[in-house]
Amino acid sequence: MKKLSMLLLCLVAFAARAQQNLLMVRTQLEAPEAMAVLKETVQEYGYTVAHVQRCDGGMSQFHYKTDYYRVLFFGKLAEARGILKHYPQMAPFIPLKIAVIAEKNETVLAAVDPRSLGRLYGHDPVLRVQFARWYNDLKSILEELRTFKPKS
Amino acid sequence: MKTWLIFPWLILAAVAQAAPDGKALYEKHCSACHQTQGHGGIGLPLTAEILSQISDDYIAKTIRNGRPGRIMPSFQTLSDAQVGAILKYIRSWSDQPPPKFPPLTKKGDAKRGRDLYAKYCQRCHGEDGSGEGSGTGVTLSREREFMVMPAALNNPGFQRSASDAMIADIIRRGRKVGGMPAFRHKLSEQQIADVVAWVRHLKPPAPIRGNSEWAGKAAYVMESPYSFEETVENLKQALTGANFRIFPARYLDQGLTDEFSVNKRQIGIRFCNFKELYHLLNIDPRLGTVLPCRINVMERNGKVILVAPNVMEIFRLFNNRELLEVAKVMEDVILGVMEEATL
Numbered sequence: 227m228k229k230l231s232m233l234l235l236c237l238v239a240f241a242a243r244a245q246q247n248l249l250m251v252r253t254q255l256e257a258p259e260a261m262a263v264l265k266e267t268v269q270e271y272g273y274t275v276a277h278v279q280r281c282d283g284g285m286s287q288f289h290y291k292t293d294y295y296r297v298l299f300f301g302k303l304a305e306a307r308g309i310l311k312h313y314p315q316m317a318p319f320i321p322l323k324i325a326v327i328a329e330k331n332e333t334v335l336a337a338v339d340p341r342s343l344g345r346l347y348g349h350d351p352v353l354r355v356q357f358a359r360w361y362n363d364l365k366s367i368l369e370e371l372r373t374f375k376p377k378s
Numbered sequence: 379m380k381t382w383l384i385f386p387w388l389i390l391a392a393v394a395q396a397a398p399d400g401k402a403l404y405e406k407h408c409s410a411c412h413q414t415q416g417h418g419g420i421g422l423p424l425t426a427e428i429l430s431q432i433s434d435d436y437i438a439k440t441i442r443n444g445r446p447g448r449i450m451p452s453f454q455t456l457s458d459a460q461v462g463a464i465l466k467y468i469r470s471w472s473d474q475p476p477p478k479f480p481p482l483t484k485k486g487d488a489k490r491g492r493d494l495y496a497k498y499c500q501r502c503h504g505e506d507g508s509g510e511g512s513g514t515g516v517t518l519s520r521e522r523e524f525m526v527m528p529a530a531l532n533n534p535g536f537q538r539s540a541s542d543a544m545i546a547d548i549i550r551r552g553r554k555v556g557g558m559p560a561f562r563h564k565l566s567e568q569q570i571a572d573v574v575a576w577v578r579h580l581k582p583p584a585p586i587r588g589n590s591e592w593a594g595k596a597a598y599v600m601e602s603p604y605s606f607e608e609t610v611e612n613l614k615q616a617l618t619g620a621n622f623r624i625f626p627a628r629y630l631d632q633g634l635t636d637e638f639s640v641n642k643r644q645i646g647i648r649f650c651n652f653k654e655l656y657h658l659l660n661i662d663p664r665l666g667t668v669l670p671c672r673i674n675v676m677e678r679n680g681k682v683i684l685v686a687p688n689v690m691e692i693f694r695l696f697n698n699r700e701l702l703e704v705a706k707v708m709e710d711v712i713l714g715v716m717e718e719a720t721l
Contacts, residue, residue, distance in 0.1 A: 246451040247451075247695035247696070247697070248664060248667060248695065248696070250410035250411065250664070251410050252405075252409045252410045252413070252414065252419075254414070274633070274634050275633070276632065276633030276634050277628070277632075277633045279669065281655070281659075281666060281669060284650065284652055284655075285652055285655065285656055287652075288652040288653075290652060290653075290656040292656070292659075295659070295663075295666060296666075297666045297667075297669055299633065301631075301634050302634070303631060303634040303635050306630070306631050306634055307631060307641070310630060310631075310641075310644060310676070314599070314676050314678060314683060314685055315595075315596055315597040315599055315685055316596075316597075317597070317630060317644070317646075317674040317676060317685040318596070318597055318672065318674065318685065318686060318687035318692075319596075319687075320630055321633070321634065323666075323667065323668075323669075324667070325664065325665075325666030325667045325669070326666075327663055327664070327666060329413070329419050332413070332414070334410055334419065334420065334663075334664075336410075336664045336666065336667045337667050338667050338668060338692075338695060339695075342695050343596060345594075346594065346595060346596035346688070346691055347596055372405070372406075
């Protein structure tokens with residue numbers, strides 16, 4: 227049963243495959259609000275927020291003109307540890323991340339499509355399932371942000 | 379009774395399949411880059427002025443073919459009906475009908491066209507037709523007043539999408555939005571046909587390849603002969619020597635568990651050169667999806683290894699040739715740092 231559900235997960239994830247290696251959505255929320263909603267949403271999907279990288283802060287400090295530009299890192303402890311134990315070369319991709327990029331008063335959210343990493347890992351069957359799972363979660367999380375309507 | 383109840387649903391499902399929702403499809407597949415109403419962002423703007431100059435056929439083929447190496451992905455899994463629905467939705471922003479380009483009446487000569495291209499077009503479109511100007515979209519790279527860069531005429535996506543008639547029309551009438559002058563008073567119909575013939579000869583640039591030892595691998599992995607602590611120290615020194623600013627290191631599972639439970643033998647040394655970062659974000663604002671620069675030091679089975687993302691392979695995901703040119707330089711720097719730390 228477990229194998230069947232994994233097969234289905236992969237089938238769904240790979241059937242929907244487009245020619246894009248990045249997952250991107252636009253939300254009509256302003257960037258700080260988008261980040262707040264994103265944090266809540268990843269937690270609803272069972273992930274823990276690890277930290278937020280403030281790229282805009284660093285660039286501003288060095289006098290580079292930039293708008294809100296931050297990256298949210300998140301993951302699941304057991305999953306992260308399991309992958310790092312068996313696949314140390316996956317370290318650059320742990321934890322997962324979503325970039326939050328302001329565009330005037332809207333926000334673009336972007337993440338690497340985990341399925342696009344499959345080729346670089348020799349289509350390892352265990353990672354293939356993991357990538358499909360992450361894809362489904364990231365896609366759903368981003369879709370929630372895209373369709374999010376603020377309570378007025 | 380049950381069969382009777384199913385019928386309306388079947389009909390509704392069939393109708394839904396027959397008439398895809400262009401607005402919904404645009405918002406799902408296009409708006410992230412082109413903005414909700416086509417004002418442009420990471421992707422080029424689709425304003426009424428621009429739409430009045432490009433045919434439906436060109437837009438549909440651009441959706442299908444994308445622009446290899448120029449960010450715009452290809453959407454080959456969309457059905458004809460879905461592409462048509464997106465097109466219809468985009469057209470609804472403008473009250474002008476799609477343009478129809480008169481066919482070329484003369485047969486062009488590429489040899490003559492090459493000289494004309496060198497004289498009139500090369501300054502903006504480049505000798506090989508790769509276009510001019512860095513970056514993409516109007517988010518970070520350019521001000522909104524200058525919305526469209528000189529097109530990459532040698533791009534296979536452009537070559538497959540633009541008809542000869544459309545290219546000729548662009549030469550004749552110019553494109554105000556991108557600053558391209560009209561040539562109808564400078565060039566005869568024969569000369570325009572010659573330039574079109576030469577444009578068809580332009581070939582895409584050679585692919586950019588990285589270090590062959592690491593090609594096709596997700597990460598650079600090197601073993602260190604030093605202890606974990608010594609390796610971390612060596613790495614920091616090598617990074618400082620390569621003009622990087624180093625941030626507080628983070629354990630790889632830090633933030634996912636409490637501070638007492640983190641694995642302290644797996645650490646990410648984070649570094650940045652803000653000048654380079656700013657430059658890279660100007661080329662492609664989506665780069666945050668793979669930031670920050672980090673080399674990981676991990677202890678495994680009594681051995682210490684360094685693991686860093688393979689920038690050539692990772693940057694390849696962005697379909698942005700300009701980014702790959704930078705990645706090639708970065709690859710040498712990162713491999714140099716890792717080698718220095720493990721020598």
